[in-house]
Amino acid sequence: MTTGLLKPALYREAGSDADPAHPALLGGACGCGHVFFPMQNFGCERCGRTDLSPRALTGRGRLLASARVHLHAGKHRHAPFTVGSIALEDGPIVRTILVDDGVPFQAGDALTATLVDVHDADGNLRRDLRFQREA
Numbered sequence: 001m002t003t004g005l006l007k008p009a010l011y012r013e014a015g016s017d018a019d020p021a022h023p024a025l026l027g028g029a030c031g032c033g034h035v036f037f038p039m040q041n042f043g044c045e046r047c048g049r050t051d052l053s054p055r056a057l058t059g060r061g062r063l064l065a066s067a068r069v070h071l072h073a074g075k076h077r078h079a080p081f082t083v084g085s086i087a088l089e090d091g092p093i094v095r096t097i098l099v100d101d102g103v104p105f106q107a108g109d110a111l112t113a114t115l116v117d118v119h120d121a122d123g124n125l126r127r128d129l130r131f132q133r134e135a
């Protein structure tokens with residue numbers, strides 16, 4: 001049994017310099033100022049340059065929209081759960097699962113990244129990224 005990250009290419013346990021308290025998302029930045037997630041080397045979506053640098057993005061953002069999922073085709077994902085689009089402080093918009101706390105989510109809610117225990121397709125315990133309402 002392992003407790004490694006489910007998707008280590010996308011996030012890490014350690015926070016960014018700007019937000020050490022929450023897991024960082026592994027994005028990238030271009031010399032033109034464009035910040036993106038996830039890291040890629042195909043070229044900047046804004047200017048086309050290919051000399052892109054990895055950047056740890058802060059695990060803080062604002063909820064843009066959310067949807068409650070009541071039925072899901074995946075065997076390993078138990079409904080109901082809530083999916084949200086989150087505008088990260090660093091700019092990119094990510095879509096991921098929110099940690100339900102019993103209070104309906106609203107656009108504009110301040111959210112922070114967190115890691116929760118999940119089981120992968122082989123039943124191994126892993127840590128996966130979620131966003132939760134800021135305490």
Ligand SMILES: [Zn+2]
Nearest residue numbers: 030032044047
């Ligand atoms: Zn660029």
